[in-house]
Amino acid sequence: MMEKMSKKSALVVSAHSADFVWRAGGAIALHASRGYEVHVVCLSYGERGESAKLWRSGNMTEAKVKQSRQEEAEAAARILGATISFMDLGDYPLRADKETLFRLADIFRQVQPHFVLTHSVNDPYNYDHPLAAHLTQEARIIAQAEGYRPGETIIGAPPVYSFEPHQPEQCNWKPDVLLDISAVWDKKYAAIQCMAGQEHLWEYYTRVALQRGVQAKRNVGIGSSKVISHAEGYQSLLPRVTEDLS
Amino acid sequence: MMEKMSKKSALVVSAHSADFVWRAGGAIALHASRGYEVHVVCLSYGERGESAKLWRSGNMTEAKVKQSRQEEAEAAARILGATISFMDLGDYPLRADKETLFRLADIFRQVQPHFVLTHSVNDPYNYDHPLAAHLTQEARIIAQAEGYRPGETIIGAPPVYSFEPHQPEQCNWKPDVLLDISAVWDKKYAAIQCMAGQEHLWEYYTRVALQRGVQAKRNVGIGSSKVISHAEGYQSLLPRVTEDLS
């Protein structure tokens, strides 16, 4: 699926095949533009729960929906500068057994990510999202263990961030990071436009980016002459280690 | 008291005259060693509530206690590389009126801090601490307002961090930042030793630094070959704006 990466890298775990675009497209494009190898794993195609328009178009089968969703996601990943793979676990409901967990842990070991992006740990509107978040966190823990496939290279302790859910307050999601994506907004919007089946969300997530941009400006310290127009919010799930508080 | 700073700077607001040493001495020494102008404001001397040993020594007056506490704090600040000032607001209880708030807002404008350190917003063991935290946050807001002393240079939106309280879980304090202070631990411990009246706390805060150091090691990402021995925990009160998630 992908070779061992030697550069800086990041892993994005997306419950359905479009989530990574709306929620983390800016972070992906930004870090890819700086040379990170970013890999996206789609746990499912969102074939049941997030393909309403396709189903309504008539004469549709699950295979056709998956095919269409995969093509869209691949196109979006290409624009953002990321590699992508699909686990095809099914959605509504997404479920994961031990083997799934190990497959994801193996991807962690291959990617050796410097940071990890996934869903929020609560979402009353979409039970697949928290499941993806917990699966990601548990796979990360297993990939850190010397006793799992002994002899393989374990991973470090990369930071994990939850990207923004659709109704943030209802998910008790609180961003502690505002990522300035102004420089790559055009790429993110181009990737968004790959999602032909979900046009109603294009403008929704454009507005999200603008709002987070305004908020980022409100939280910038002294001496920053940067113009921020678009941002993405993230919630850290673990403390960060640093030597600089400014 | 101090001149307008042109270099990077930081402001530390300490309810009592020793708090900044136990709780933020590492951050102060670390940033001072990199050229930050760090200014510490002590709202009170802790003359009533945190000078038990002095009071027990007999033949003591409040003036003598304050004098002794000021000398200790000045010595500690000198070791850490910070300037220090005292507002002498009294402790147990600390109280702040509008004029106090404005005095602190004026210090914000003078210091133009790149980051701010203060207490946790909850502490059932010490009501002066949350008051100091809220006073700091409100002073920061006022110093940002164009309409406060119009014509003066306003401040930006520096990040604000709560340093570690004495019983962290009881204060609902949760660190999201672990600051590696290994390089300056010797300075912090030297500053701690200035606090002659509170020897029982020397080893307590040495252990705090060691525990946070172990935790920092547990949260370090890939490729970090750094040896971390000591750390300080901080809780961000506001989101940070960044362009890098690793």
Added chain:
Amino acid sequence: MMEKMSKKSALVVSAHSADFVWRAGGAIALHASRGYEVHVVCLSYGERGESAKLWRSGNMTEAKVKQSRQEEAEAAARILGATISFMDLGDYPLRADKETLFRLADIFRQVQPHFVLTHSVNDPYNYDHPLAAHLTQEARIIAQAEGYRPGETIIGAPPVYSFEPHQPEQCNWKPDVLLDISAVWDKKYAAIQCMAGQEHLWEYYTRVALQRGVQAKRNVGIGSSKVISHAEGYQSLLPRVTEDLS
């Protein structure tokens, strides 16, 4: 089991066969009396965990316990004006696989509920209750998806409420709705009396209704000349959409 409903309707998901009576009997009777079709689904009979008196009566088998519990629940539903069905999933522990989830999603589609009642999402005294709440929420999500059994009529986004657990504070349950059930209290108490095996709870839940009644009176706005004697508390799990704030 039931035909497609054309009137207003409601769905109540009860982990054990008596829960809906103690916790939601008033809401059921009240809405039934106004013409709602209310359907109750009992996930289990509570045969292991909530039938202590039956088991102590000697010479008992699981089949006999279930039979007795079913009869009680049917009698109570009749008094309240609801239809009832039983999924017989077992209790202590209740467990649900994908097929169970789909069965419940199918009931959602049949009932097309205007609102949904179920358990609290936390309960340290009864793990079957949160499981029922989560199963209900996930089934609702699946029943909304075009891609689940494509071609069937999907459901809207009915509000979901958690009814009152036995020890509300321990479950972190906080009512944001107080439902005035004064007009149907006699029916609720008649239904309660069907639960021959749990007489110790009759007075407990009478007192609950009286306490919530007093609290409702404390929260009534201006110009309300209504006499409230009994109420039930509910916690909304999702925001409500309205055009009137009074």
Added chain:
Amino acid sequence: MMEKMSKKSALVVSAHSADFVWRAGGAIALHASRGYEVHVVCLSYGERGESAKLWRSGNMTEAKVKQSRQEEAEAAARILGATISFMDLGDYPLRADKETLFRLADIFRQVQPHFVLTHSVNDPYNYDHPLAAHLTQEARIIAQAEGYRPGETIIGAPPVYSFEPHQPEQCNWKPDVLLDISAVWDKKYAAIQCMAGQEHLWEYYTRVALQRGVQAKRNVGIGSSKVISHAEGYQSLLPRVTEDLS
């Protein structure tokens, strides 16, 4: 200031003279259009903290700023269909003593509100906002007491809602009500445009209304053929009493 109201009425307590427009303009216009007497109380003019553009325009005094802000607020209230009064308590910081509390309690008694709108109880960016929220809640409690100005007509227990703060997640604000303001959006936007000094917020709050509109659509129950384009979010501070859960 205003006469005893005999119709349905509402009270809006705004820390600064523009807050009610951005945050509650839709609710005001909506209820006014249905015949409610809506009264807005501005605790301050926001002369220091929320008039940056005016101060930057040069040759400005606090009196001139207040005058300008009052005119804007009056124009906005007129468009929305509300009466308005100003307590001129000062801002940055807003402070309230007992007499202020009693003045607000007296307004509660005059208005006899069927519902109350005010700020969120937390806001790390603006300490005046939580103070306004708490002042409102305490004034409401005092206006309910028989022993306060005995003989006067006390108020009932009107629901109190927090309107949306500028950075909702940072304020731990979670909307449990989405108010459909589609029918009055044009009025709200006209009122917004009265705020000449804060043009940067016009589009921000237009986007807020659109996002909440999309979210409202996601939370609408069955059989709703209504088209929702714009909404406002509210958080209830007290439980509501009802006889209908749909």
Added chain:
Amino acid sequence: MMEKMSKKSALVVSAHSADFVWRAGGAIALHASRGYEVHVVCLSYGERGESAKLWRSGNMTEAKVKQSRQEEAEAAARILGATISFMDLGDYPLRADKETLFRLADIFRQVQPHFVLTHSVNDPYNYDHPLAAHLTQEARIIAQAEGYRPGETIIGAPPVYSFEPHQPEQCNWKPDVLLDISAVWDKKYAAIQCMAGQEHLWEYYTRVALQRGVQAKRNVGIGSSKVISHAEGYQSLLPRVTEDLS
């Protein structure tokens, strides 16, 4: 007011003159019956906010209301076996300055309590209650300080408990202690009956005691043959130190 106590002792801080009866009457009677010196401090008489019936009786003055409330409270304290004093700070709103804080700290030093009972730290229905709780906690802290009135005997670190508010869930109050008051229920009910002006609460708090009694039975460990009929709930504000976990 009272002499230095040499026996085990407890301090109860009541915002209004009846609170201690409804909320802590059982704890008072129970410990008094075991030889504790229990002292109750009423911060106000509740003359404005909790004397509706008196005010409605006509021809009333604040002095008469206070007199009546004091007599009731003294009668109740006598039945429960406690001493009582009144600070007459006024209610609706209760306010406390530094001198008040010191007066309460002095009472702490006189009483040298083995435990402390007061209100919950949140109550959206009654702002006097949280104020009383915070005043109590801060006075306790001051009474512990060597530097406050140096030379006096300081206090230890007695546990502090919040007793049950009127609408517990709305106050985010969660009991972690259920005190068995079965043995003294008759005394508590006799004390309750002293509150002639608040008859509507007699049965309310009888039901509270019965519900907490049932809950206590549900939380009793092995080998307990005790019959519990009535209980009071308490929330610890600080951790307890023990040598026994059973």
Added chain:
Amino acid sequence: MMEKMSKKSALVVSAHSADFVWRAGGAIALHASRGYEVHVVCLSYGERGESAKLWRSGNMTEAKVKQSRQEEAEAAARILGATISFMDLGDYPLRADKETLFRLADIFRQVQPHFVLTHSVNDPYNYDHPLAAHLTQEARIIAQAEGYRPGETIIGAPPVYSFEPHQPEQCNWKPDVLLDISAVWDKKYAAIQCMAGQEHLWEYYTRVALQRGVQAKRNVGIGSSKVISHAEGYQSLLPRVTEDLS
């Protein structure tokens, strides 16, 4: 495995074979020294996730790791005065099906514990820990049910405590009990030294004990002349029933 106990007893459920030593060794030794029969159940050996040193030692197999871990745990239990059994469920990830749940419920019935110790219900660093906590709570509930293996002796409602996780604040763990283990610290440290594979934790948990000891001293009431040097923190998951608040 063990006979029906007639003395006071306690049950400790440990996810991995060393957890009970670091986290609850003091409680075990203390109660064992007073005559309690303390039984430890290790759900797994921690063979994958907590045996890094063994795996690094080369030429290792899972069977050898388990054997080594079992011997260490048995040695530690012997020193602490507890019996121990192993369920060998595997770790990283730990998983439990219905039969596992029943096996643990059966142990509850055999042990008839007067109190129960287990993990915290949250731990983002170790998903096996919360799973163990929930399994323990659910097994306890099943062991209380008359309908589970009817005719067997059910258990009472023993208190359940979460012991301290490795990074307490990150787990939202807040101790409400500080257990004085000064008298048995030497035994705990001897048991700790049995964990040859995890020497890096010896000093970490020594410092934890010292910090909790200092905190215990800060929370001790009046008249306590006891010298506390070491303590363990616990969080109650259920309210305690008592007749004494001091």
